[in-house]
Amino acid sequence: MLKMISQVEPNISNEDVQNVTEYMSSGSWITEHKVTEKLEENVASYVNRKYSVAVPNGTIAIYLGLLASGIKEGYKVAVPNITMIATINAIIWAGAQPVIIDTDNSLCMSLESLNSVSDIDAVIFVPLNGRTGSGIEIQDYCKKNDIILIEDSAHALGSSYLNQKCGSLGNISILSFTPHKIITMGQGGMVLLDDDDVYQNLIDLKTFNREKDKSDVHKGFGLNFKITDLQAALGLSQFNKLEEFIDIKKKLHNEYSKFIDGKYLKQFEDIETPWFIDLYCDDQKQREELKLYLSSKNIETRYSYPSLSSQSYLQGTKKAKLSYSEEISDSILWLPSSTNLTNEDIKFVSNEVNNFFNN
Ligand SMILES: Cc1ncc(COP(=O)(O)O)c(C=O)c1O
Known part of the structure; x- marks a missing residue:
């Protein structure tokens, strides 16, 4: 019986369990308080931002980031054609x-x-899979043209541009902490920023727009987007292992590179942290066959995101010419990429990938 190799899974240690248990035994109120503050401080300091605001997930982080920056009806927001659906849905939600x-x-x-497109008010740049692409050039472009830049860094905590970390690009960055991200707290998100006014807008939106903390007098409309210290206890414990996870992800890619031909395996810069190992097939049909073949060997894989322009409900959306992204998105397969993989697992997966391509 072949061992099941997952495409990705959370990496939860005994230490994580102990930290959450200790928190639960501490008599605290479980809701958002000091542990969340500590997690916010640590992440802000890691990516070099002034403020960090924890929220229930990455989708809400983008949504609140847009609202707090004044983006609403009548504003145009640029989004890349290859990203997880949350990026564009947050724009529509706003x-x-x-x-x-x-x-x-x-x-x-x-x-x-x-x-090539005109009258853009904001841009969401996504360092997809931990790759940083033209992030710095787009930051310069947005600054020069007075365009708000939001970095959807859901995949990219631990990755870096030339002189700055992912999580620090543009006006606002966001992170996500679902189980397949580099660190997890089950669900969770974070908004990172430097501007005092936008920060205050975020806090107002997140905490019922109270006149002052704990008062029941409200300056205006606001909702509840707090998290819990119970989640943050896990988040903080995971954050303390971030450097270790970055190292494992980089080694994982190096290990795959030893076995799989560079024409199939997409490369990363040294300062980038691979999130998922992405493999380029010739076309959609070959990708489907490879997925089936690997599945017969108990190896789980995942298709990379279909282009946004291929989603039926987005057919009426305004678009630039999409010559590259529409085709390439159908040929990428994500290989097992979990930080729990052993070198033997990677060798086994790579051998099966090679068996497929060589036959
Ligand atoms: C690029 C990107 N942005 C946003 C999100 C949304 O984050 P969440 O699932 O925490 O809402 C995800 C989730 O995987 C993502 O991959």
């Missing part, structure tokens, strides 16, 4: 109009394509 932009061969937003 009432703004998404404009889909092509990607370059880093699979991140193409600056050339962005430049």
